[in-house]
Amino acid sequence: MTSNAETYGIIVAVDGSPASDSALRWAACDAVLRKSSVTVMHVVEPVIVNWPIPPLQGTITEWQQDNAHQVIERARDALAAGAVGAENLVVRTEVRYAGVVDELVAASARAHLMVVGSRGKGAAGRVILGSVSGGLVHHARCPVVVVHAGDAQAVDYISPILVGIDGSPASEEAIAFAFDEAERRRVDLVALHAWSDVDVFPALGANWRAYEDQGHEVLGERLAGWHERYPDVTVHRRVVGDQPARSLIENSQQAQLVVVGSHGRGGFAGLLLGSVSTRVAREAEAPVMVVRGPTRS
Structure with a gap:
């Protein structure tokens, strides 16, 4: 591990979904064991507006800003309740505005570990890997933990x-x-x-x-x-x-x-x-x- 790999400690990518909540709980438990800091990161992808002419690219709506604030606050609460001792974790929050996968991959270069939720289940009931979690699995610069919704409901401290x-x-x-x-x-x-x-x-x-x-x-x-x-x-x-x-x-x-x-x-x-x-x-x-x-x- 390089020295700059500890800049972020553990990054948890959040979007407010059930799988994201499970990722937070898992990250809280792992951070307590590692005595690591946690960075809660939410990426807002700018909206491409095709009207009026000329097109306005990279627009961030007021709704997106409000939603980002809500996602971060909800993540803080979930993280604090995620594990015994989690109330003492050093928690940072960060909101980025760009392509989701690109921003998370860039951030992963300065992290020890990145935790992300999978997308969950599709209409046919099959578990699917979302574009974000799938992109990180192949391109992240640090290890990536993929957590499905429900995986961390009851944390397993016994199984191998x-x-x-x-x-x-x-x-x-x-x-x-x-x-x-x-x-x-x-x-x-x-x-x-x-x-x-x-x-x-x-x-x-x-x-x-x-x-x-x-x-x-x-x-x-x-x-x-x-x-x-x-x-x-x-x-x-x-x-x-x-x-x-x-x-x-x-x-x-x-x-x-x-x-x-x-x-x-x-x-x-x-x-x-x-x-x-x-x-x-x-x-x-x-x-x-x-x-x-x-x-x-």
């Missing part, structure tokens, strides 16, 4: 942290954050490696034991050295022959947080990890932390 491991640089970063979260929360860590990225199994007679042994070898290599750094964290290794996204989503039902990398080496034995992180962030049964790997020059 779940981390997906594939051996990519992004996966390595995810491991570091997963151990850190597990130690801070004093819970176990489940390290999951999935070695199949197809819907059907390979041809009959394939050497399944070789695939499984290779999976255990990957976990052994990637977890080497971490026990010495985090001796109090109990690690459970899990190797499965399944699609990585599907396996992580299924196992998220018994986790309090899922940690995944984004844009890996071609992911869990061949799958682009960016697609895994997007699907897991969209469908997991727990908040999801997406960690990007080191930026390539």
